[in-house]
Amino acid sequence: MVNCCGLITAQKEPVPLQSIDVRVEVRDHVATVVSTLNYENKEDKPLEAVFVFPLPGDAAVCHFSAEIGQKHIVAEVKEKQQAREEYDEALSSGQQAFLLEESAESPDIFSLSVGSLPPGESASIRLEYVTELAVQADDGLRFCLPAVLNPRYQPQGSEGPSVQVSSVPASQVPYSLSFSVQVSSPRPVSKVESSSSLEPLQYLNTDQTQASVKLAAGHKFDRDVEVLIYYKDAHQPTAVVEAGQTSAKTGTLMGDPVVMLSLYPEFPQSVMSSLASCGEFVFLIDRSGSMECPINNSNPQETRICSARDTLLLLLKSLPMGCYFNIYSFGSSFEHIFPASVEYSEKTMEEALKKVEGMSANLGGTEILQPLEHIYSQPCVPNQPRQLFVFTDGEVGNTKDVIDLVKKNAGSHRCFSFGIGEGASSALISGLAKEGGGHSQFITGTDRMQPKVMQSLKYALQPAVQDISVTWDLPKKVSATVLSPPITAIFQGQRSLIYAQLTGQSSEAAEGTVMVKYTLAGHPSQNQLHFSLKPAEDTGLTVHKLAARSVIQSLELEERAHRGQQHDEVKKKVVELSVHSGVSSSFTAFIAVNKDNSEPIQGPLVRRNIPTPFYGRAVPMMAMCCAPAPFADCLPITHDVQFLTSYADEEPEAAEIQRDPLLQLVSLQKASGCWLLDAHLAAVLGKSSEEVEKSKPAAVKEEVYATILALIWLHGFKLDAKEEWELLSVKAASWLHAQNAPCVSECVEAGNALLGCSVKKEALGL
Structure with a gap:
């Protein structure tokens, strides 16, 4: 009989993880995330708690520590197999140990093992990572705390070994989440949005360059926590120079200064309009x-x-x-x-x-x-x-x-x-x-x-940007070694990040310039950024850790591409850099052992898998218990097809859904860009065929009038969805130009009168 005190899973097993507290500090477009996981063993036997959870795919995990009573243990990064052996050895000798490792198959899944938690004991685990925030199409910076881990489908015949991941529907997650974000930037924060309920945004200073926001109480684990941060004048290029670690050797990545450049190339309007x-x-x-x-x-x-x-x-x-x-x-x-x-x-x-x-x-x-x-x-x-x-x-x-x-x-x-x-x-x-x-x-x-x-x-x-090159103009005794992969694509308004290690001595007042040259639609073009070489203060080695993660990811790609002769050599480089920088990789793990246990922990360990929320409708219990993620100890895989068997008897409801009028109108457009003047178009416009026919100026072709009517309707009634129909309206306007149609102004006037709009001819691109 299981003692069901405290939090329990769907399988009626107690859950030692009580709560997760996440604090995010955003500086411009980089986030430092500190997660504290609080454990308590309310059972009468020692436990090993295993939690498999998602993190952002490009996160640089750079700190892992445990607090047990008055004891604080900081984990070290070691080669993965060595770390696992140390963990197993510690548990078998009755010591407490903690192991954090990245999945070999996917860099956005981690496994945290908390070993030998005695009855009545509490432990607080601190996990820290840094990540770049991606720029969205609307210029918002996206931070996402993944809370949902859906089963990962393992291809048939693949070798990918797995550990069992306990998954439960979001409504049954037995631990709480608190979440707060503090934002600081050289530019004012205009707004913060989220798919989850947030408390109102609090500005921390008068110029609104600092702000904080919290997750509202009662967060449901049915979604990832996504936060979108908007700055005024978001497209300003920036440079941050960070001093090296004083304890690290000069000439190494961690010992030298590192610069992070954030570039926003702007293309000539003449090129972008075509x-x-x-x-x-x-x-x-x-x-x-x-x-x-x-x-x-x-x-x-x-x-x-x-x-x-x-x-x-x-x-x-x-x-x-x-x-x-x-x-x-x-x-x-x-x-x-x-x-x-x-x-x-x-x-x-x-x-x-x-x-x-x-x-x-x-x-x-x-x-x-x-x-x-x-x-x-x-x-x-x-x-x-x-x-x-x-x-x-x-x-x-x-x-x-x-x-x-x-x-x-x-x-x-x-x-x-x-x-x-x-x-x-x-x-x-x-x-x-x-x-x-x-x-x-x-x-x-x-x-x-x-x-x-x-x-x-x-x-x-957009025309493809070609022949991209980056050149540096630095003081005489300073040189830059680029740590990022070469830039292969540049889009209008999109950010390009460059990390570089700076070698040599310079004065505090010294400046550098970086220039990005490229060819766009056959025309040579360039963007440049001047920056101070004076290191920024209080950056906490964030830039170094992100640069190390960038190099590690490039080396891991190289290792997979050269399996065979260079495999061991590249793997050795990854392990060295991961250990040296304290940043996670697929070949290393964080290991912490409490060597001060006064007495070995007695009794066989009971394993408790911490359940992770998955998203979706009810699923069979078998799928729920066996949801796979790609990890070490081989276990059977639950396939996507099995995972969804509960849907098999449900009838699709799509037929009952009334189609969006915008999509109805779009579906009637021809590939050339025009519309036909028929009953289907009249129905979408909310008119009878007779009303539409009667309003058409006499000398005008039906397709020309139909196309102008469709454009007026889009501008008059669907302007809020312009992003969706903008390209097809450009195509329609091009078709109209090619017709050399007479009476366009008359058609626009007649169309406005019919639809009750007042759209100008120029707005239609005519």
Whole structure:
């Protein structure tokens, strides 16, 4: 009989983890996160508590310590196998020990083992990491505390070993979360938003450059905690020089100063106004069972797959004439609409849309590697740059293999990725875009997928930046060694980060200049930034840790690419840098042993798996208990298809949902950009066919008037959704220009009178 005092899991086992307290300090676009996990053993036997949880994929975990009674133990970074052996040895000799390790398969999953917690004992674990904040399309900086760990699908036949992860529905999570953010920046903080309930924003000074915000009480673990921070004049380039660690040797990464440059290239308006009219657009859509989950719990009818279908409609209507495209979908197997990419025309667009309408989340697991391999095996279309758009809820176990494949093919394409719903793997979504020279977006909470995807399509249609080079102008005795991977993609208004180690002596007043040169649409261009070499104060080695993480990730990619002759050499470099910098890697772990135990802890240890919340509707108990994550001790895998068996008998509710009038209007547009004057258009406009026909000026072609009516309706009634229809309205305006139609002003006047609008001709691009 289990003693059910205190917090218990769905399996009626006590949970030693009582609460998690997270404090985030944001400085400009870097976050330092301190998580304190409070444990208490309320049972009558000693425990080992194992907690598998997500972290941001590019987080640099840089501190791990434990507080037991009056004793404070700081963990050391050691080679992973050595750390595990020390942990096992400590437990077997009755000592307390703590082990924190990163998953070998995915850098956004960690395992924390708290060993030999005696009856009645409490322990407080402190975990610290630093992470860069990604810039969103609307210039917000996104911080995400992953709270939801969905089961990661492990591909069939893969070697990925796993530990058991106890997952429970969000409503049954037996521990509490408190969360606060403090923001400081050289520029005023204009607002802070979140998908979770926050207490009101508090400004800490009169110029509003410092602010704090807290998570409102009663947070439900049904979502990741996402915070969007907006600064005034967000696009200012910045440089932070950080002094080296006094105890570290000069000439090493930790001993020398490191500079972090944040650049925002601005392109000439003349180039940006001419979006590309060519390209090969390949859309890869996740159709695994979990895509049947709702995007958010407030609107359960809006499933991930429904939103993906609507988004594909907008994308297909917005593509330029003369480009090429194809659509792949995947689950345990994959399908493609055309054997190879086809030229975009009315016929091919209609054929694709028919197939898209029939897409459902019925393809089982999440085997994303195979369709990617197939896409890359297809020859590129000459003079049509390949642009890959990947839509997934990102629950895969072989993240590193997928990212390696994209990096290997980065020279032939750009990759834009979209993480759909709570718990999408940040390592996968961000990694795809980073290694594929594209841009990543996350669709969570009440976000609509469409505006985010259309923003990425605009990026994809921007002319590709070529011949990127970075040059430095520094004082005579100072040199810079760049620690970041080379910049491979630059988009208008998007940030590029560069880390560099500065060697040599300079005066406090010295200055440096960095210049980024590139070719854009055949024109040479450049952006430069002047910065002071005087080190900033109170940065807590944040820049060094982020730079070390950047180098470690590059070395890990290199190690996987050269398995064989250079494997041991590169792995040795990773371990050395990880130990030297105190930053986690896939080859190291944090280990802390309490060697001051006055008496060995007696009795066999009882293992308690701390449950992690997953997102979604009710699932079978078997799937709930066995939700996998890729870790060391081999256990059977629960596949996505099994995970979703509870959905099998449910009828889709999509047919009952009234289609959005905007999407109805979009669905009627032809590939060329025009609309037809028919009963379907009249119905969307809320008029009868007779009313529409009667209002048409006599000398005007039906398609011309229909297209002007559609544009007036979009500007008059859907201006708040302009991001979604902007590209297809540009296409419509181009079509109208090509018609050399007479009486355009008369048509606009008649259309305004019919629809009760007052839209100016110039606003329509005419």
